[in-house]
Amino acid sequence: MAEQRERWNSRTAFIMAAVGSAIGLGNVWRFPGQAFENGGGAFFVPYFIALLTAGIPLMIVEYGIGSKYQGSAPLSYQRLDKRFEWVGWWAVLIGLVISCYYCIILAWSWQFAYDSFIAMFSNALPWTGAAAQDGAIGATDTQAYFNEVLGTPAEGETGVGTFNVGVMFGLAATWLCVYLAIAKGVHRVGKVVMITVPLPLIILVLLAVRGLTLPNSMDGLAYYLAPDWSKLAEPEVWLAAYGQVFFSLSVGWGILIAYASFRPKDSDVVNNAYITSFANCGFSFLAGFAVFSVLGYLAHSMGQPIPDMDGISGAGLAFVTYPEAIQRMDMGAVWMQGLLAVGFFVMLLTLGIDSAFSIVEAVAAAMKDKFNVSRAFVVRGLCVAGFLVGLIYCFGSGPDWLGITDAYMGDYGLPMVALVQCIVVAWIIPKKKFMELQGDINKRSELVTGAMWRICLKFITPAVLIWSLFEYTRKLIAKGVSFDVVVFGIVPAGLVLLTAFLLQKIRTTKDEEEVGDA
Amino acid sequence: MRKVTITLVLLLAFTPALALAHEGEPPLAVVEELAAYVATDDTDFDGTNKLYKAAKAAIAAEAEAIEDADARPAAKRYAEIQSQVADAMRRDSLPTSAWLMGFFGATLLWGGMAFCIGVARKRGGGKGGGA
Numbered sequence: 017m018a019e020q021r022e023r024w025n026s027r028t029a030f031i032m033a034a035v036g037s038a039i040g041l042g043n044v045w046r047f048p049g050q051a052f053e054n055g056g057g058a059f060f061v062p063y064f065i066a067l068l069t070a071g072i073p074l075m076i077v078e079y080g081i082g083s084k085y086q087g088s089a090p091l092s093y094q095r096l097d098k099r100f101e102w103v104g105w106w107a108v109l110i111g112l113v114i115s116c117y118y119c120i121i122l123a124w125s126w127q128f129a130y131d132s133f134i135a136m137f138s139n140a141l142p143w144t145g146a147a148a149q150d151g152a153i154g155a156t157d158t159q160a161y162f163n164e165v166l167g168t169p170a171e172g173e174t175g176v177g178t179f180n181v182g183v184m185f186g187l188a189a190t191w192l193c194v195y196l197a198i199a200k201g202v203h204r205v206g207k208v209v210m211i212t213v214p215l216p217l218i219i220l221v222l223l224a225v226r227g228l229t230l231p232n233s234m235d236g237l238a239y240y241l242a243p244d245w246s247k248l249a250e251p252e253v254w255l256a257a258y259g260q261v262f263f264s265l266s267v268g269w270g271i272l273i274a275y276a277s278f279r280p281k282d283s284d285v286v287n288n289a290y291i292t293s294f295a296n297c298g299f300s301f302l303a304g305f306a307v308f309s310v311l312g313y314l315a316h317s318m319g320q321p322i323p324d325m326d327g328i329s330g331a332g333l334a335f336v337t338y339p340e341a342i343q344r345m346d347m348g349a350v351w352m353q354g355l356l357a358v359g360f361f362v363m364l365l366t367l368g369i370d371s372a373f374s375i376v377e378a379v380a381a382a383m384k385d386k387f388n389v390s391r392a393f394v395v396r397g398l399c400v401a402g403f404l405v406g407l408i409y410c411f412g413s414g415p416d417w418l419g420i421t422d423a424y425m426g427d428y429g430l431p432m433v434a435l436v437q438c439i440v441v442a443w444i445i446p447k448k449k450f451m452e453l454q455g456d457i458n459k460r461s462e463l464v465t466g467a468m469w470r471i472c473l474k475f476i477t478p479a480v481l482i483w484s485l486f487e488y489t490r491k492l493i494a495k496g497v498s499f500d501v502v503v504f505g506i507v508p509a510g511l512v513l514l515t516a517f518l519l520q521k522i523r524t525t526k527d528e529e530e531v532g533d534a
Numbered sequence: 535m536r537k538v539t540i541t542l543v544l545l546l547a548f549t550p551a552l553a554l555a556h557e558g559e560p561p562l563a564v565v566e567e568l569a570a571y572v573a574t575d576d577t578d579f580d581g582t583n584k585l586y587k588a589a590k591a592a593i594a595a596e597a598e599a600i601e602d603a604d605a606r607p608a609a610k611r612y613a614e615i616q617s618q619v620a621d622a623m624r625r626d627s628l629p630t631s632a633w634l635m636g637f638f639g640a641t642l643l644w645g646g647m648a649f650c651i652g653v654a655r656k657r658g659g660g661k662g663g664g665a
Contacts, residue, residue, distance in 0.1 A: 027654070057635025061550055064642055234628050241632035243553055287650050294647035301639045462653050 021086055022202045024278050029206030031291055034275050036213045036370030038266045038296040041121060041334070044220075044367065047260060047300035048307040049329025052239055052322075054256045055247030062248065062257035067297060070480060071261040073472040074434060075289040076465060077441055078267060080457040082276030083285055088381035089270030090519070092277065096453075097445050103436055105516035107270035108382045110429040111375040113508055114269075116402050117418045118375070119194070120409040122368045123186030124335060127165050129361035130186075136354035141343055158339040165335075167412035177412015184410045187403060190372065195399040197373040198380065199392050202278045205377065212370040217299065219363040220306055226356065227309030230345070236312020239322050240304045255487060258480045263426070264296055268434035271374045274381040286461035307333065314341040331415075334364060376402070386524055417504045424505035428488060429512070435481040442473040553634035 024030040051059040085092035089104030131142035143161035155163070167178035197208045227233055247253045266272060276285070308322075314337065315322045322328070327337035342357050376398050383394045409418055441450060450470075458464040497506070628636075 057553065057632055057638070058550070060635060060639050060642075237636075238628055238632050241635045242629055243550070243631055243635050284654070287654055290650040291647060291654070294643050294650060298643035298647055301643050462657050463650075 022278050023280065024202055025206040027279075027283070027288075029202075029209065030275065030279055030283075031288060031295075032209040032213045033202075033205055033370070033374065034266075034272060034288070034292045035295045036209045037271050037275070037374035038264060038292060038371075039213070039216070039299050039367060040264075040371035041364060041368050042264055043296065043300040044303045044307065044364070045329055045331070045333045047264065048240060048304035049333065050256055050260050051304060052308070052328060054253040055244040056239060057241045058243035058245050058247055059253065059257065062254045063260060063297075066254075066258040066261040066480075067293060069472045070258055070477040071265045071267065072289055072293050073465075073469050074262075074267040074438070074477060075265055075272060075293060076286055076457060076469065077437065077453075077473065078272035079276040079285045079289050080453055081441075082273035083279055083281065083283055083460075084453060084456050086277050086281060087273075088277060088385045089273040089378060090382050091385040092273050093440075094520075096449070097440070100440050100444075102516040102520040103433070103440060104270055104273070104382065105519045106429075106436075106513060107268060107433045108274075108379045109512045109516055110425050110433060111269045111271065112379045112398070112402075113421065113425050113512060115372055115375040115379075116405040117409055117421055118368065118372055119187055119190045119402065120183070120406050120414065120418065121331065122190040122365055122372065123183045123406075123410075124165060124331075125361045125364040125368065126186030126189050127182045128335065128339070129358055129365060130182075132354050132357035132361060136351040136358070139350055141339070141350065141353055141357065143339055144343065156336070156340055157343065158336045161339075162335045166415055167410075168415070169412045175413075177414075180410050180412070184407065187406050187410065190369070191399045191403040191406075193369050194373045194376055194402075195395060197369070198377050199395045201391060202377075205373070208373075209370055212366045216363045216366045217302075219359050219366075220299070220302055223356075223360060223363070224302060224306040224309065227306050227313070230309060230313035232312045232316035233309035234312065235316065236308040236310065236322060237305065239312070240308035255480075255484055259431075259484060261297075262431055262434060262481075262484075264300060265293060266371070266374070268430040268437065269375060269378060270382065271378040274378045275374070277381070282460045284461050285457045286463040286465055290463065307338075310338065310341045314344065317341075317344045334360075386519070386522075388524065417500060420501055420504040421508060423492065424509045425512075428485070428492070429509060431481050431485055431488075435478055435485065438473055438478045438481070442470070442478075550635070550638060553631040553638070 024033070051057075051063075054062075081092045081096060082089075085095040087095060089107050090101045091104070093104040094101035128142075135141050143157045146157045146161035146164060147155050147159070149160070165180065165183065167180040167183075169175060169177040198205055228237075262268070276283075311322055311325070311328065315325060318325075325337070327333050338360060339357060342353050342360070345353060345356070347353050347356070376395070379398055380391060380394045383389065383398075384391055408414065441453070454465060454470070495501075
């Protein structure tokens with residue numbers, strides 16, 4: 017008889033954990049920028065269509081597989097069809113690599129939050145006067161300060177840049193939080209997410225209110241919401257919408273399979289997928305108000321139209337543009353500005369930390385299922401290894417390497433896993449098994465799936481993913497191959513896939529257990 | 535499921551269509567200025583898009599009637615107001631189309647979530663809903 021599988025404290029805990037995993041930094045710094053660049057309010061139309069035809073169907077598959085087969089991604093795939101355990105390993109190993117650099121972004125947030133907190137008791141924000149201090153010509157204070165935090169090599173300087181001890185401490189703090197959150201099992205995770213999911217939402221609402229009460233905030237919102245319908249005729253806009261949905265829902269990481277496996281076998285699948293997806297996308301939508309209201313204020317304050325501004329999305333938005341806006345706000349006292357900055361960076365931290373620990377949880381569950389080792393041992397090992405690998409990114413050139421790894425793992429690897437997952441489930445496994453899976457999902461769900469779900473999985477989602485990967489490959493080829501690309505992109509991507517195949521070859525007693533034991 | 539689909543399809547179809555219909559509508563302040571410029575006492579001013587179009591047509595007709603358009607005050611004023619309309623579309627107030635798309639997003643996402651949570655609560659926490 018197999019060991020009794022861990023269970024979530026409640027359905028709410030499960031949904032909160034899944035929402036926490038899906039909502040991450042990208043919801044704040046990627047979605048609003050994507051909407052702005054792809055037709056403003058008009059972007060919502062392809063975005064919702066992508067959500068309904070690709071995001072939610074894929075999420076239902078992952079929840080369905082995890083719930084039916086009661087195992088982490090590799091074990092569930094192995095139980096679905098013995099030939100495809102490697103798909104599960106591929107997903108979780110990509111996640112493991114991503115967690116190494118994802119945590120470094122949280123480390124930057126730690127440093128910004130800490131420095132902003134200290135600034136509350138001084139007479140200036142940490143980045144005030146940074147440009148003049150560094151002699152950085154043409155750079156803003158916040159840009160100069162961000163470069164200082166990263167240890168970015170000066171222009172013309174060779175080498176890997178300086179090793180930043182402050183970021184290293186931030187990295188250690190991040191991994192410690194990850195360890196504390198998941199080491200004791202999903203019961204603890206269920207309690208942690210009750211804080212890490214609502215807290216950033218509350219802070220985001222406060223930031224949105226602050227942003228909307230700033231002068232010229234409506235100017236910014238108009239860029240976010242006013243529709244440019246002509247953009248809908250551009251294929252790239254549709255591709256961007258599907259890309260945004262894939263990246264933001266945590267599909268293809270093996271996380272949702274692992275999380276669903278900690279629910280009883282007769283748990284709802286479809287409605288949980290809807291709730292998770294809507295919560296995630298609703299958060300992104302709200303984030304657009306917080307971001308673009310402030311951008312409207314900043315644009316007016318700088319005398320520059322929003323389309324001409326740098327740092328409207330990505331790390332530039334979080335670590336350069338938003339701090340710049342805080343610096344320009346007339347709030348009466350520096351401590352108020354410091355408090356706003358602390359709030360913003362704490363929001364980033366809480367947004368990112370539950371995504372980070374969900375990735376590690378998916379790997380830990382996979383290792384535990386396969387090798388029957390203790391959770392504490394696996395989690396400890398993963399956290400220490402993740403911290404050590406992450407040290408590479410503490411060097412000044414770290415952000416460049418991070419970009420390369422992300423291009424091959426996050427932007428390329430994850431859609432590839434999602435595509436293989438679709439093909440395996442909808443095309444390769446026997447039709448009877450596929451229909452059984454759907455029947456099983458429907459039997460215990462409050463909302464049911466129908467023919468449309470099968471059409472989405474068989475045709476729409478794979479077609480969009482193939483198109484997206486084709487376009488992305490073209491761009492990668494156009495960029496060319498350098499030494500850094502080989503070391504930080506191609507080699508890790510190849511090793512991850514190879515390791516996934518090798519892990520499938522290792523047979524353990526656990527592999528032979530019956531599904532019914534769970 | 536069917537109810538969710540029907541609601542979503544209706545919202546998908548109608549709200550953007552409404553937004554599209556209102557895309558060209560300028561903010562009220564600009565409409566008022568246009569109306570004042572046209573200064574037609576008999577205009578039943580109500581700030582609607584229809585009036586804006588009428589005012590715009592009147593100004594355009596006036597400008598066309600002037601031989602050297604750039605040199606005459608009416609044409610200059612017309613150009614100024616046109617530029618003001620373009621600016622005001624993005625500044626200080628939101629165009630109706632933006633409000634509608636905001637409503638569209640909020641209804642679909644937050645409304646969709648609320649609906650699904652409602653379904654779950656109605657079923658007493660869902661099938662197999664316990665820990």
